[in-house]
Amino acid sequence: MNIIIYTRPDGGISIIIPAHQSLSLARKDIPADATNVREVLASDIPADRYFRNAWRDSGATITIDMVTARGIHRANLITKAEDFRTRYDRLARSRQIRGDSTGATDAINRRNAIDAINYGQLHSRIEGAATPVALRAIVPTELTDEPPPNQNPNIKPT
Amino acid sequence: MSQRIGDALKQLAEAVPNSGLSADDVERLRLELNRLQGSGEAKDVSQVRGWVKIAVSGGTPSIVKSQNVSSITDNGVGDFTVSWGFAIDSHVCVATVEYVAGVAFMFSNFVDGAQTSSSDRVRAIDDGGVARDPKSCHVVVFG
Numbered sequence: 001m002n003i004i005i006y007t008r009p010d011g012g013i014s015i016i017i018p019a020h021q022s023l024s025l026a027r028k029d030i031p032a033d034a035t036n037v038r039e040v041l042a043s044d045i046p047a048d049r050y051f052r053n054a055w056r057d058s059g060a061t062i063t064i065d066m067v068t069a070r071g072i073h074r075a076n077l078i079t080k081a082e083d084f085r086t087r088y089d090r091l092a093r094s095r096q097i098r099g100d101s102t103g104a105t106d107a108i109n110r111r112n113a114i115d116a117i118n119y120g121q122l123h124s125r126i127e128g129a130a131t132p133v134a135l136r137a138i139v140p141t142e143l144t145d146e147p148p149p150n151q152n153p154n155i156k157p158t
Numbered sequence: 159m160s161q162r163i164g165d166a167l168k169q170l171a172e173a174v175p176n177s178g179l180s181a182d183d184v185e186r187l188r189l190e191l192n193r194l195q196g197s198g199e200a201k202d203v204s205q206v207r208g209w210v211k212i213a214v215s216g217g218t219p220s221i222v223k224s225q226n227v228s229s230i231t232d233n234g235v236g237d238f239t240v241s242w243g244f245a246i247d248s249h250v251c252v253a254t255v256e257y258v259a260g261v262a263f264m265f266s267n268f269v270d271g272a273q274t275s276s277s278d279r280v281r282a283i284d285d286g287g288v289a290r291d292p293k294s295c296h297v298v299v300f301g
């Protein structure tokens with residue numbers, strides 16, 4: 001399928017996907033401030049959207065702007081750390097109220113481990129990553145295992 | 159007018175299986191008629207003027223099903239513009255998103271000032287306000 005890509009004034013890429021595969025109708029949807037407008041195959045678009053907001057059009061292929069990509073990865077790691085911390089906190093309380101002191105201690109330890117991540121060192125590693133693949137691989141071990149789902153304290157453990 | 163032509167084409171396609179007109183052909187012709195007429199097809203303001211279901215999987219979002227849509231534009235993570243096959247200065251747009259696994263809640267909102275007579279820009283965000291690609295996004299417009 002053919003699609004239209006163009007560069008916005010902010011440098012990012014927008015991709016027009018025509019309805020009913022009709023490029024002639026979709027051409028009216030190209031904004032006046034679009035540049036680098038070209039038609040490509042949908043298969044030319046990267047399948048992985050993790051760094052979608054860092055995509056740039058070189059004129060021949062879609063590349064990833066590393067400065068923007070580092071910002072995306074930083075934001076994602078921070079969001080993940082905050083999310084995991086909250087979930088371990090809830091998990092600890094949920095286990096405490098069930099009388100599961102061992103499980104509660106484990107959850108508290110995992111939450112504390114997230115607090116103890118050396119974010120300064122993480123920054124240096126992110127800055128040093130030369131490729132998108134290397135950048136994405138930078139994830140502290142404390143953030144690799146998903147916390148278990150929140151447990152409802154009203155449900156008796158089996 | 160174009161509604162009647164569209165209906166007639168649809169009936170023709172259904173009545174004559176070998177007409178060679180697919181559902182996509184009929185919709186494309188109807189959109190082209192709308193564009194040439196320079197207006198939407200609905201005459202009653204309470205009618206739905208257009209709708210679309212967008213699925214996000216892999217690199218490019220896709221249109222699962224639509225009516226009166228000329229295209230969708232992927233502007234980035236959780237950021238889509240729906241371009242309609244008509245132009246109405248004032249219309250009402252409603253959007254909702256289907257959340258992805260691992261995200262507690264997702265919401266849809268509109269980009270401030272981005273509504274034009276023939277398009278609406280929708281964003282999908284999670285409960286932390288972070289832009290996320292939804293599993294799917296449904297947009298309906300009245301006018």
